[in-house]
Amino acid sequence: MIEIKDVVKEYETGTETLRVLNNVSFTIPEGQFVAITGPSGSGKSTLMHILGVLDTPTSGTYVLDHVDVSSLTQDDAALVRRSKIGFVFQSFHLLPRATVLRNVMLPLVYAEVAPAERLIRARQALQASGFDESRELHLSNQLSGGQIQRVAIARALVNNPAMILADEPTGNLDSATGELVLQTFEKLHSEGRTIVLITHEPDVAERAERIIVLKDGVIIEDREGKKRKHNHRT
């Protein structure tokens, strides 16, 4: 459950105050697959940072999984990210020169999960993201783009988060691999995961169950995805 209420984000740029998000409010129930979209400068990246507890709103409240996370210290925010959020980034952000398993287990290392448990959960997550198990000991820089993003998705799943937050996950992939990644999200959604997808591509956004369109820091549209029924398999 994600509750965003009257969220305002302002940046001080010298003498001017720039309002990037202007009274944004929405609620995402558990298990929903939501796309947040909009043109560049619409404030979707800022909203992504707030949703990911990487940044705090200037005013308004953000309740994630019944916990108010609107204003946390850096270390408390890290604690929330570690336990409740799984990130998938446009540029993957895998540790170079580290094995697939090591990459997937990284959030569990910070969460102080026991080593044996880590391995079990990492393998489960890799399986859920559709990664080829025989390659779990490959180094991350020996993989193709599609494989890399699946490792990243597995890493987002491994701590069993309240929300998977994907920031332009198909942005650096060709359309065929991008399609595979989107199918993976759909599969995870069908398994009951809450997914928030940030994208500027309308085609990608339409794959979600619900689409929130931002423009100039305000929500201008909040509707169901068009292609959803077409692709929906369950």
Next chain:
Amino acid sequence: MRTKDLIEEIIFGVSANKARSGLTMLGIVIGIASVIAMLAIGQGSKDSIETNIQSIGSNLLIVMPGMQRTPGSTVSSGRGAASTLTLADAKALESLQGVSAVAPDVSRRSQVIARGTNTNTQIEGTTPEYLQVRNVAIDLGAFFTGAQVSSRAKVAVIGPTTRDDLFGEGADPVGEKIRINGMNFLIIGVTAAKGGSGTSNQDDAIYIPITTVQAFITGSESVSTISVGATDSKSMTDVQAAITSLLLERHKISDAASADFSVLNQSDLVSIASSITGTFTTLLAAIAGISLIVGGIGIMNMMLTAVTERTREIGLRKAVGSERRSIVGQFLGEAVLLTMVGGGAGVALGYVIALIITKFSGTATHVATSSVLLAFGVSAIIGIVFGFYPAQRASKLDPIQALRYE
């Protein structure tokens, strides 16, 4: 974050870029190795100088004749050339408080012959107290007695080096005859090797009763030096003053500045030598310390580069839930690991360098445990000091900026 995981991340971080880690470590290796080698040379020189001085005898005071000035002339023949000290002076010193033994001696170089071979060595005319005062032990036979001194006996005790030269290495010459200055002497003993070197080599000498030397070789009443053993090291200064005032009185000299003798205190020699070698060691260590600081700056430079290069990684680690102190721990740990491994390798290299120096130049070296511990401690501190700023910088990175960093 668990400590074990932190250590694993640290090792992973350091081993991820082996070439750079290795080169950075090299700076510390060289710094520590030079500190170890330099301190080893300093300590070794100090030890060997002190051993040399101690081998002369312990708690030793040496009374030497002063300069000889012919009346009406300004020509000085140099310290020790005058013949102002006598056996009577030596006898008088025995009664002073704090004096354990007094050994006057007359020394002269002379040609000696034995069994058709000959050598030129130091003839030391002295008394049995010499053994105690100058720390000489007997290896074979015996030293001459007070009675033999009184009777001007023609007996000789030879040093092991002289024995080797005249009779062959390890031979037992006791009972053999030796010819000095045209007179036959009976060898009654051999002193134990002391390992001195140079002109003060007590192993290359022949000891005969002082009265015999005065009567048959020098033909003079004077003695070359008087060695005085003090009962303990604390009373050395008092004894030195007592000797000076007694001899001034005996020689009827009122002004201490114009004394015809001088009293050398062995502990003065030791402390002078120590302060010289100490300065020398400090100088060497300072030079080595500079290279250690340069190595530390190398560590800092590498860690700062690593923080910049790994900005995205830091961003990711923060995004997946790393606390600030875990990031600090990782980067600080990497710096400390580099310096500790570098320090260990440096100690080993320094030790090898010290061995090589000893082997090829003959300079004594001594790698003290304290300098090894010091080097380790210093390298760990360097890791912490020079790793702290980069680690702080890494931990303060904004995750959003860091993730976006190209």
